[in-house]
Structures are given as structure tokens and as C-alpha cells.
Amino acid sequence: MTGCAELINSGRSSDGDQLPDLPAVQAFADRYAFYGVPGTPDDVARLHRYRARLDQIAADCEEHAVDAAIEKLNALLAQTGASPQIAAHDGRGPHLHVSRPESPLADRMAAHFAMGLAWLVVAGQAGRIRSCDSPTCNSVFVDLSRNRSRRYCDSRTCGNRLHVAAYRARKLAAG
Numbered sequence: 320m321t322g323c324a325e326l327i328n329s330g331r332s333s334d335g336d337q338l339p340d341l342p343a344v345q346a347f348a349d350r351y352a353f354y355g356v357p358g359t360p361d362d363v364a365r366l367h368r369y370r371a372r373l374d375q376i377a378a379d380c381e382e383h384a385v386d387a388a389i390e391k392l393n394a395l396l397a398q399t400g401a402s403p404q405i406a407a408h409d410g411r412g413p414h415l416h417v418s419r420p421e422s423p424l425a426d427r428m429a430a431h432f433a434m435g436l437a438w439l440v441v442a443g444q445a446g447r448i449r450s451c452d453s454p455t456c457n458s459v460f461v462d463l464s465r466n467r468s469r470r471y472c473d474s475r476t477c478g479n480r481l482h483v484a485a486y487r488a489r490k491l492a493a494g
């Protein structure tokens with residue numbers, strides 16, 4: 320889920336799109352199980368479209384609209400041509416590939432991340448998907464705490480009480 324959250328957050332950032340072009344998409348893919356899989360310029364727009372849909376699914380999960388999330392996940396899995404296969408390569412033991420090697424990189428990534436979300440949903444854990452409570456951040460994260468009490472994403476500033484207090488004080492002063 321880390322990769323899926325990072326993908327969604329790349330489109331939610333207040334600093335603009337964090338995956339704006341092919342080199343950025345390729346570097347991201349390299350870090351998440353698609354090392355050496357070449358993308359094309361077409362994959363950037365495709366990935367942005369899939370990302371918006373994954374974002375919607377995460378929002379559904381956060382709102383406990385599990386049926387809506389399932390409907391969207393099934394559509395996404397079908398459209399990305401998800402087709403599970405067990406593979407073993409490059410010294411790695413048997414593991415699951417969710418998509419066909421000939422599918423476009425964006426489709427393979429979307430299928431991979433949709434599958435990650437699907438596992439959470441079928442495990443009854445969709446409610447662990449949450450958006451950061453910081454007033455300056457909207458990042459999505461998976462709350463793995465035992466009592467589901469986490470409020471902030473991993474960023475260094477978000478969970479920092481002084482940071483939040485300073486922001487509220489500035490807003491109050493401005494308003």
C-alpha cells in the first residue's frame with residue numbers, strides 16, 4: 320500500500336503534480352516493483368487518469384462506502400487487464416504478477432496498486448485508509464495502528480503539534 324498511497328499523494332500535493340513527466344513516472348515505477356520496465360510518453364497521461372480513480376477509491380474507503388469502492392476496483396482491475404500470474408525472476412522467489420508483461424506500464428502499475436487496495440478491502444480493512452488531519456496536508460495513508468487512532472501521515476511536520484498550532488495562529492491572525 321505504500322506505493323499506492325505515494326501514487327495518490329503525488330496528485331494531491333499542494334506543490335503541484337509530483338509525477339509530471341515520463342522520467343518521474345519511470346523513477347517511481349523503478350522503486351515499486353517495475354524496475355527496468357520501459358514506459359512511453361503515453362503512460363504519463365494514462366497513469367494520471369488511473370491515479371484519479373485510485374484516489375476516488377481511497378476516498379470511498381475513507382468514507383466507509385465499501386460497496387462503491389468495490390465497484391470501482393472491479394472496473395479498474397478489468398480495464399487494466401489484470402491477470403494474475405506467478406513469476407520468479409532475477410533471483411527472486413515465486414511472487415505474484417498482477418498484469419501481463421505486454422501491457423502498458425501505466426496499466427501494469429494501476430493493476431498492481433488496485434490489487435493492493437483490493438486485498439485491504441476483502442480483509443475488511445478498508446477503514447484503515449485515511450487522509451491526514453493536518454490543516455496543511457491532504458495526504459492519504461494506511462493506519463496500521465492497533466486501535467485505528469492514527470491521524471497524521473508520515474511527513475515530519477504533520478504530526479507536530481507546534482506546526483499545527485502555528486498554522487492555526489497564522490490563520491486566525493490573517494482572518
Ligand SMILES: [Zn+2]
Nearest residue numbers: 406408414416
Ligand atoms: Zn516480478
Ligand SMILES: [Zn+2]
Nearest residue numbers: 451456472477
Ligand atoms: Zn500529512
